[in-house]
Amino acid sequence: MNSLLIAVAGIAIVVALLGYLRWRQSHGSCANCGSPSKFGYSHEPESKAEDIVKLCLTCLAAKMKDAYERYEGRALVIQPTAGFPCYVYQASGKWADSGIAKELDSMFSGTDKGCNRCGSKAHYFWVTSNGLNASNLEDVLSYGLQETLLRWGNARPVPLCAGCCVESVTKTIADRDLRFLEVCSPRFGDGFVVPIGY
Numbered sequence: 001m002n003s004l005l006i007a008v009a010g011i012a013i014v015v016a017l018l019g020y021l022r023w024r025q026s027h028g029s030c031a032n033c034g035s036p037s038k039f040g041y042s043h044e045p046e047s048k049a050e051d052i053v054k055l056c057l058t059c060l061a062a063k064m065k066d067a068y069e070r071y072e073g074r075a076l077v078i079q080p081t082a083g084f085p086c087y088v089y090q091a092s093g094k095w096a097d098s099g100i101a102k103e104l105d106s107m108f109s110g111t112d113k114g115c116n117r118c119g120s121k122a123h124y125f126w127v128t129s130n131g132l133n134a135s136n137l138e139d140v141l142s143y144g145l146q147e148t149l150l151r152w153g154n155a156r157p158v159p160l161c162a163g164c165c166v167e168s169v170t171k172t173i174a175d176r177d178l179r180f181l182e183v184c185s186p187r188f189g190d191g192f193v194v195p196i197g198y
Helices: 002-027 057-070 099-108 137-143 162-176
Strands: 039-041 053-055 075-078 086-091 124-127 158-160 180-183 191-196
Touching (some): 039 057, 099 191, 137 191
Parallel strands (some): 039 180, 086 180
16 A cells, blocks of 8 residues: 555656646746746847747846946836737837837937936936737837827836846836746847837
8 A cells, every 4th residue: 555655656746747847848947047937038129039048037137237237328118018028129210200219319318317216327218118008009109108108197207227227127027927038138229128029
């Protein structure tokens, strides 16, 4: 009887272990630390699958912090939200005729404000994303913040430094338990970071 219990217990452990390994393989492991991964990180949006590195939230935050600190341009950062597979930087030149790009020009002109939280040099403007979803993202891009996000109950964008901006992004991701197939940070020129689907 005892040998039967031991055999059943052994089978249960093997089944549980196989289930865990299958789950971990399907979700991937962080390329840096081996933890389960919920994110893909790339150097530019719409990267090929082989150019997207799987990361956990801790390693993603470190990668973003480094990139956000090295970035010399200015970017609007729209709070990440559910319902989008990607959270990526878009250069405003790619969207030159859009309402959001035109607003960015006026938002960025003559601004030397310090970070709203710590007073450090600010390269970013943070805006919350209440009301944003996959069906109205195109309106945000086409018509800009004034006609969309700010009318949907979001406060005006606030200037943030790299550290405080990345902290806001990663806190939102953790609080909302978000997952993104692709995340990329600002790299050159002025632009915006937005939840998006291709």
